[in-house]
Amino acid sequence: MNAFDPDDPAAMAFMARSGMMRGQPMRRFDEYFRCYPIIMAPGAERPDLNYGSKIFLPPSALQKISQMHVQWPLMMELVNGEKGRQTHAGVLEFVAEEGRAYIPQWMMQTLQLDVGDMIQIKTTSLELAKMVKLQPQSTNFLDISDPKAVLEKAFRNFATLTKGDVFNFEYNDEVYDVAVLEVKPETDKMGVCMIETDVSVEFAPPVGYVEPQKGSGTSTPRSTKGGIPAGGLMHPQGTMAQSINYDSIAPNATAAAAGARAVSSHFISEGHKLNAKKGAKAPTPKPTTPVAGTSTNTVPVPRRRKNGPMPLRLPPNKLFFGYEVKPLKTDADKEEEQENANRPHFAGQGQTLRGAVKRKGDSEDKGKAPEKKPSEGRRLDGRKT
Numbered sequence: 001m002n003a004f005d006p007d008d009p010a011a012m013a014f015m016a017r018s019g020m021m022r023g024q025p026m027r028r029f030d031e032y033f034r035c036y037p038i039i040m041a042p043g044a045e046r047p048d049l050n051y052g053s054k055i056f057l058p059p060s061a062l063q064k065i066s067q068m069h070v071q072w073p074l075m076m077e078l079v080n081g082e083k084g085r086q087t088h089a090g091v092l093e094f095v096a097e098e099g100r101a102y103i104p105q106w107m108m109q110t111l112q113l114d115v116g117d118m119i120q121i122k123t124t125s126l127e128l129a130k131m132v133k134l135q136p137q138s139t140n141f142l143d144i145s146d147p148k149a150v151l152e153k154a155f156r157n158f159a160t161l162t163k164g165d166v167f168n169f170e171y172n173d174e175v176y177d178v179a180v181l182e183v184k185p186e187t188d189k190m191g192v193c194m195i196e197t198d199v200s201v202e203f204a205p206p207v208g209y210v211e212p213q214k215g216s217g218t219s220t221p222r223s224t225k226g227g228i229p230a231g232g233l234m235h236p237q238g239t240m241a242q243s244i245n246y247d248s249i250a251p252n253a254t255a256a257a258a259g260a261r262a263v264s265s266h267f268i269s270e271g272h273k274l275n276a277k278k279g280a281k282a283p284t285p286k287p288t289t290p291v292a293g294t295s296t297n298t299v300p301v302p303r304r305r306k307n308g309p310m311p312l313r314l315p316p317n318k319l320f321f322g323y324e325v326k327p328l329k330t331d332a333d334k335e336e337e338q339e340n341a342n343r344p345h346f347a348g349q350g351q352t353l354r355g356a357v358k359r360k361g362d363s364e365d366k367g368k369a370p371e372k373k374p375s376e377g378r379r380l381d382g383r384k385t
Contacts, residue, residue, distance in 0.1 A: 029065050030122040033057070033101035035113050041102040042095065049104070051169045052157030053194075054092035056102035057121070062094040070123050073195050075160060077124040078103070080111040087111060088126060088191040090159025106168050106177075129192035131184040132161055135204035137177035142206065144171065151201060155194055162191040 038049050041056050055076065065074065079086045087110055089103065096102050101121060113119060136142075144150055154169035161167075165180045181204055183192045205211075 027068055028123055029061070029068060029070070030120070031061065031064075032118050032120055034099060034116050035101050035103055035108060035119045036115055037105050037108060038102045039105070042097070048157065048170075049092070050106075051154065051167075051175075052104060053088070053107070053160050053167065054090045054157065055104075055107075055121075056096040057091055057094050058096045058098045058100065059094045060098060065123065068123070071125045073159065073193070075124050075126050075193065077122050077189070077191075078107070078111060079120040079122070080113055080117075081120060083112045085111045087162045087165055088124065088160040088189070090195075104167075106166060110165050124189065124191075126160060126189065126191050126193040127185050127187060128197040129161065129183060129194055129199045130197075131182075131200040131202065132180060132192070133182035133202040133204060135179045135181050136206040137166065137179060139206045139209050140174065141176055141178075142209070144176075147203075148201070155199075158194045160191055161194055162189075164190070 038056065039045065039047065041049075055078075074091050076089050076091060077086060078089055087107060089107065101119060103119075108114075111119070141147070150169075150171050154171075157169075158167070161180050161183060163180055163183050166177055167180070168175050168177045170176075182202075183190065185192070
């Protein structure tokens, strides 16, 4: 129970018994003012006051309130009787012109007030906030990396929050609208005090937010308008190996092997003879001094890798293990390989093209060249040597 709440009969009885209402009975501040946006308040412009829940009242209001027993910090109830709307606010300064009240723009929109409309303002008391549930009015709120720290700074300008309010705050030159869906403790006034209290903040999904659809796990092409989407199709119909053409990029494929040989070759430049013949075209020597208009710092062009698997573009939450699995060799496999290596590989009998059987003496006789008999010499006089 609040002992200073004029709306509570039990509190009034307590004050009467304690002697706090001696002389003139306690009254409640209840006046009508013409409302204007707070940016039209006299003095220097303070646009940050538009993102809060504090208002400006005339000095006469302070004089009347000081003569009453009210609860501090001062809380006000703002009522638009024509539209049946109400909210709560704190008082920042008593510097407004007589008969005027300056309130934030979002509060005028919540109360459905136009500039110069009459508004009823009266004192009230609110419980300290324990929990508030908020709903951002745009999905842009999700771009804030640390919403807790941003709201802690924004709530410094707020004295009260009321269920049904749609307040706003500025962050990084952008204004964010937030609706108050629920406040605790719940009272008939549907408002809470935000001064010197620990508040638990809960968030509802922003207006216009759509939950991301979970994938079904099947590889189905997405329907696109105007042809192939940016980045190409993720995964066409068929298995993953068919969609990426794994047979052509596998390490043991012909194209991949050819690319590996091309990359591993270290002798791909032209050769030059040491004893070049006359008239042969010799390579033109490069000048040692820089030539005007040319750059000597040439950037080597990286060679394109042609072997190995190409980069894959897979959908989220999908992995592809495309390399062939080579099982570990056991002792039995090693013994079998050793036996195969020890077996003779060329133990067959030779065959001739004519199909005739070879004789033992043929090969030896044909292999020997006929011996030449030395010719007998003759003398010019006819005698035998």
